[in-house]
Amino acid sequence: MRDxxxxxxIGPRLSLGFRAAQTSNDGLTDLPQLRENFxxxxxxxxxxxxxxxxxKRRRWRLGGLILLWLAGAQAWAAEPLRLVSIHExxxxxxxxxxxxxxxxxxxxxxxxxxxxxxxxxxxxxxxxSRKGPDVMLVESTDLPWRYGHSGxxxxxxxxxxxSNPFDEANRDRPWRDSFYDELVQQARDVxxxxxxxxxxxxxxxxxxxxxxxxxxxxAPPETWEGLIANFRxxxxxxxxxxxxxxxxxxHQTLWMADMLLELLLRPAAxxxxxxxxxxxxxxxxxxxxxxxxxxxxxxRLVAFDRGLIDPARAxxxxxxxxxxxxxxxEFRPDFLSLDxxxxxxxxxxxxxxxxxxxxxxxxxxxxxxxxIEAIAPERVFPWAVFPFPELSxxxxxxxxxxxxxxxxxxRACFIASKQDSSPERQRAAIDLVRFLTAPRVAETSFGRTxxxxxxxxxxxxxxxxxxxLVPKVRYAxxxxxxxxxxxxxSEGEFWTLWQSLLGGMIDEDQFVQxxxxxxxxxxxxxxxxxxxxxxxxxxxxxxxxxxxx
Amino acid sequence: xxxxxxxxxxxxxxxxxxxxxxxxxGVFVVLPALSALALAFFRADGLAMREWVGADNFRELxxxxxxxxxxxxxLWFAVLTVPVQTLGPLLGAKLLCSLRSPRAAYWYRxxxxxxxxxxxxxxxxxxxxxxxxxxPINLLLDAVGLGEHAxxxxxxxxxxVPAIVAIGLPFTGGVFLLxxxxxxxxxxxxxxxxxxxxxxxxxxxxxxxxLPMLRTQIGVIxxxxxxxxxxxxxxxxxxxxxxxxxxxxxxxxxxxxxxxxFGQLGYASALGVVLxxxxxxxxxxxxxxGRRQA
Numbered sequence: 070m071r072d073x074x075x076x077x078x079i080g081p082r083l084s085l086g087f088r089a090a091q092t093s094n095d096g097l098t099d100l101p102q103l104r105e106n107f108x109x110x111x112x113x114x115x116x117x118x119x120x121x122x123x124x125k126r127r128r129w130r131l132g133g134l135i136l137l138w139l140a141g142a143q144a145w146a147a148e149p150l151r152l153v154s155i156h157e158x159x160x161x162x163x164x165x166x167x168x169x170x171x172x173x174x175x176x177x178x179x180x181x182x183x184x185x186x187x188x189x190x191x192x193x194x195x196x197x198s199r200k201g202p203d204v205m206l207v208e209s210t211d212l213p214w215r216y217g218h219s220g221x222x223x224x225x226x227x228x229x230x231x232s233n234p235f236d237e238a239n240r241d242r243p244w245r246d247s248f249y250d251e252l253v254q255q256a257r258d259v260x261x262x263x264x265x266x267x268x269x270x271x272x273x274x275x276x277x278x279x280x281x282x283x284x285x286x287x288a289p290p291e292t293w294e295g296l297i298a299n300f301r302x303x304x305x306x307x308x309x310x311x312x313x314x315x316x317x318x319x320h321q322t323l324w325m326a327d328m329l330l331e332l333l334l335r336p337a338a339x340x341x342x343x344x345x346x347x348x349x350x351x352x353x354x355x356x357x358x359x360x361x362x363x364x365x366x367x368x369r370l371v372a373f374d375r376g377l378i379d380p381a382r383a384x385x386x387x388x389x390x391x392x393x394x395x396x397x398x399e400f401r402p403d404f405l406s407l408d409x410x411x412x413x414x415x416x417x418x419x420x421x422x423x424x425x426x427x428x429x430x431x432x433x434x435x436x437x438x439x440x441i442e443a444i445a446p447e448r449v450f451p452w453a454v455f456p457f458p459e460l461s462x463x464x465x466x467x468x469x470x471x472x473x474x475x476x477x478x479x480r481a482c483f484i485a486s487k488q489d490s491s492p493e494r495q496r497a498a499i500d501l502v503r504f505l506t507a508p509r510v511a512e513t514s515f516g517r518t519x520x521x522x523x524x525x526x527x528x529x530x531x532x533x534x535x536x537x538l539v540p541k542v543r544y545a546x547x548x549x550x551x552x553x554x555x556x557x558x559s560e561g562e563f564w565t566l567w568q569s570l571l572g573g574m575i576d577e578d579q580f581v582q583x584x585x586x587x588x589x590x591x592x593x594x595x596x597x598x599x600x601x602x603x604x605x606x607x608x609x610x611x612x613x614x615x616x617x618x
Numbered sequence: 619x620x621x622x623x624x625x626x627x628x629x630x631x632x633x634x635x636x637x638x639x640x641x642x643x644g645v646f647v648v649l650p651a652l653s654a655l656a657l658a659f660f661r662a663d664g665l666a667m668r669e670w671v672g673a674d675n676f677r678e679l680x681x682x683x684x685x686x687x688x689x690x691x692x693l694w695f696a697v698l699t700v701p702v703q704t705l706g707p708l709l710g711a712k713l714l715c716s717l718r719s720p721r722a723a724y725w726y727r728x729x730x731x732x733x734x735x736x737x738x739x740x741x742x743x744x745x746x747x748x749x750x751x752x753x754p755i756n757l758l759l760d761a762v763g764l765g766e767h768a769x770x771x772x773x774x775x776x777x778x779v780p781a782i783v784a785i786g787l788p789f790t791g792g793v794f795l796l797x798x799x800x801x802x803x804x805x806x807x808x809x810x811x812x813x814x815x816x817x818x819x820x821x822x823x824x825x826x827x828x829l830p831m832l833r834t835q836i837g838v839i840x841x842x843x844x845x846x847x848x849x850x851x852x853x854x855x856x857x858x859x860x861x862x863x864x865x866x867x868x869x870x871x872x873x874x875x876x877x878x879x880f881g882q883l884g885y886a887s888a889l890g891v892v893l894x895x896x897x898x899x900x901x902x903x904x905x906x907x908g909r910r911q912a
């Protein structure tokens with residue numbers, strides 16, 4: 070396929086010999102063919118092409134120009150693929166397998182790390198200057214969505230629907246089936262498009278101080294009531310029950326809310342997922358039923374209009390807010406001023422009995438306690454982790470299908486810069502991601518790291534220390550609504566409302582009313598932005614009056 | 619080359635020497651400012667999208683409750699900050715000038731100016747620890763029997779702004795102190811002596827002689843302090859990022875968040891243009907007031 074940008078670049082320069090070149094049929098002698106081989110056309114091919122043109126003077130002028138162009142292009146094309154990660158811990162494993170990729174494809178891979186704290190600005194500057202690395206390993210989905218919507222990233226829907234050539238054991242299987250379904254679901258943006266490929270997932274649980282549990286005679290809770298009762302018992306003993314932070318850079322409370330909302334919205338799955346294959350049924354006990362299902366922007370607009378995912382009208386939102394507000398009474402009082410990074414330190418120092426966090430803290434927490442042990446051994450305590458508890462009929466009167474989906478968080482994911490001017494390089498970047506996520510390769514790679522995050526690939530086993538955080542039960546997972554909003558602006562508004570609710574400044578009713586307005590505005594903005602890409606027939610059928618801001 | 623040639627005005631040579639500086643200034647100061655001004659009339663995410671929207675960004679700004687909240691916060695910051703930053707160093711400088719021993723004056727001056735050497739971020743982080751739930755302030759309150767007043771100072775919307783303003787207490791040191799000291803030293807000794815001979819006590823001397831003579835310095839420091847409040851960004855971002863519940867959000871921080879968190883560069887530029895206009899108007903007003911007094 071011709072590349073329009075390349076056409077635009079070389080078209081005017083080659084206008085002198087273009088017609089003559091097209092008429093020749095001696096080997097690689099016409100311009101489109103030469104272009105097709107870009108940047109791999111060698112000197113002989115170029116000279117053949119030049120000698121086919123009519124006038125000698127024209128020939129040399131044309132040849133000179135092409136040589137200059139290709140010299141630059143080949144110098145650039147010879148550069149190794151650049152893989153950048155914000156998770157430095159994962160790099161030793163990737164470096165270990167990169168050699169095999171080079172041997173199989175001929176592409177060298179240069180791997181480098183970017184400090185986590187500066188990565189957003191770094192990526193932005195790289196993208197603005199159109200010099201984004203070929204492949205990047207980033208965290209969460211906001212960033213891929215943002216750059217994906219700007220047309221700067223590779224969209225993965227098609228590659229994921231095809232098989233992974235590097236996964237020799239599963240050549241007939243779509244690549245996406247090698248990942249946990251819920252992670253692929255989470256990778257989808259509001260319109261259902263996939264801009265990132267999952268690589269790791271976080272396993273979230275309540276870390277707790279076993280010494281205090283023994284002293285108070287408590288056991289890890291299995292239900293929400295048990296959790297609240299434990300927290301109250303801890304508080305009654307004069308200790309802080311749960312340390313957490315409620316800031317945009319710390320999502321601990323949002324994870325809890327997301328888990329609750331996903332469970333409570335589940336009964337609406339079939340009414341929201343309208344654009345599906347005929348006869349599709351939602352079976353909460355069968356995770357496979359959500360495989361390949363996409364909740365699109367059109368479906369969200371319709372669902373919002375019908376009140377299914379409108380926070381003001383869907384009881385699941387209010388119930389989630391109520392439960393979280395109850396829980397907030399057990400938070401350490403400085404939760405509105407604490408920073409996310411301080412939370413594990415407070416726990417490690419024994420200043421709170423629980424904190425909710427993920428697999429990535431297994432190693433730092435151990436390290437922190439070793440540090441404390443060196444100074445004050447008596448302050449070190451044994452700790453363990455229990456999963457998020459289940460909701461019972463006592464907890465909520467709302468209908469529930471199945472139970473809480475544990476460990477449903479996508480963490481590290483791959484993105485690839487879009488490179489219209491070099492399809493070969495683009496293909497190689499996609500291949501690199503396919504290679505790194507192939508189960509055999511990923512297992513080798515994960516085996517050489519100290520990271521406890523769970524792999525996103527089904528066949529790759531987690532590290533032994535992370536086992537308490539591995540999900541025991543899984544339910545069908547579809548992201549019907551985004552609790553935190555649908556774009557950056559609504560997310561900003563969400564955090565203000567969330568702080569207000571958990572801080573006791575507003576009640577559940579005020580919260581859902583304001584959240585509803587924010588969600589509606591965000592969906593309207595998105596519908597305006599993506600008007601040209603939406604299924605108009607579907608919208609006309611289900612939303613005849615349109616979507617009002 | 620003769621001496622007369624050296625003294626001759628050579629416009630091309632002057633232009634040649636000036637050119638690099640002007641070019642740098644143009645490329646790195648004027649051009650970004652102009653492009654920001656132009657961007658205010660676009661809907662732009664800084665990546666791919668750029669759509670002409672005329673004055674829509676300004677209209678949206680006028681009806682944006684968060685912008686007005688940030689303005690209210692800014693006024694609250696200004697009301698608390700300007701007096702303490704203006705009067706604190708003035709008192710410090712007065713105390714220094716009143717010391718009879720030159721050796722003691724030297725040491726105290728060094729002591730009061732020394733904190734300028736500490737990077738601002740370090741000061742902010744130290745104060746963050748002081749304000750912590752188990753920080754020294756709350757421990758002290760607890761120790762003196764006022765434990766019920768202990769709180770998360772930066773996590774409470776009622777206390778977050780005063781807590782941020784209180785950073786740097788007792789506000790007696792720093793560059794402003796040096797400006798006042800220079801002002802005090804420039805007051806003619808004969809004037810002070812004459813006032814004393816007329817029977818003026820220390821308070822009368824300060825209020826009727828020194829303070830009027832320091833009017834220019836007070837005006838400059840008030841203006842600098844006000845401009846500092848308008849541009850206040852780093853300490854708020856580090857301490858609260860505008861929270862909780864936007865209680866410490868200022869226009870400068872909102873500008874940053876709009877541009878770099880929400881991806882609305884056009885809107886952020888409009889906010890920047892408004893901030894620039896406000897700064898300019900305030901500067902003119904303060905200068906005008908200063909001239910009138912003079």
